[in-house]
Amino acid sequence: MERKAYWSLILCLLIFGIMGLVGHIHFKKELVSKLSNEVEFAEAEVREKKLDKDNYNLAVQHTQQEIDTVNKEVKELEDEIGKLNQAKEEKDKEVKTCKDSMPGLSNDIAAVEKEKNDIEGQKAKWIEEMNGLKQKLQGPSPVCAFANITEENVKKEPTIKDLCPKIQIVVKA
Structure with missing residues (x-):
């Protein structure tokens, strides 16, 4: 075993x-x-x-x-x-x-404006002067009173009658 x-x-x-x-x-x-x-x-x-x-x-x-x-x-x-x-x-x-x-x-602007104002002032004087001259042109010329205008002169210069409408023609004898 x-x-x-x-x-x-x-x-x-x-x-x-x-x-x-x-x-x-x-x-x-x-x-x-x-x-x-x-x-x-x-x-x-x-x-x-x-x-x-x-x-x-x-x-x-x-x-x-x-x-x-x-x-x-x-x-x-x-x-x-x-x-x-x-x-x-x-x-x-x-x-x-x-x-x-x-x-x-x-x-410059101020100078130009001054010049413009001066010109405008002169313009007013010129206008006044032109108006005076126009009035003188419309009236008879003071020379016409002293002018000794003959018929021959009127024939040569017909504008003389326009300048002095009231002139009397002096006739020479």
Whole structure:
């Protein structure tokens, strides 16, 4: 019986050993499964981080392009402002020149207005003088009273009768 007990003992030990090995294999499989899951999660996290990094790099590139575009536009605007400032300075110089010439022009205007007023005053005198001359022309000439006009003179100069309508022709005998 000793042999049977020995075999039973070996068989029990063998079953316990196999069961231990199966348990150990099962434990290792669970451990491998957990590690695989952790590796998959870590790989997924790495992929996600890589995608985030790629997205961040794309956003950085896009932002850098926008910054470059804005810097280019700012430079163009600064150039345009420089040109406009030059034009403004030229216009300011022209305005200053005009303002500086204003007193001289005011003096010229005052002189021209004075001359105009003088001319208007002379015009009134001339009109008065012309009216007096017209009245004298309409009346008989004082010369006619002293003129010794003969018929021959009237024939030679018929306008004499127009100048002196009331003359009496002296007839020579």
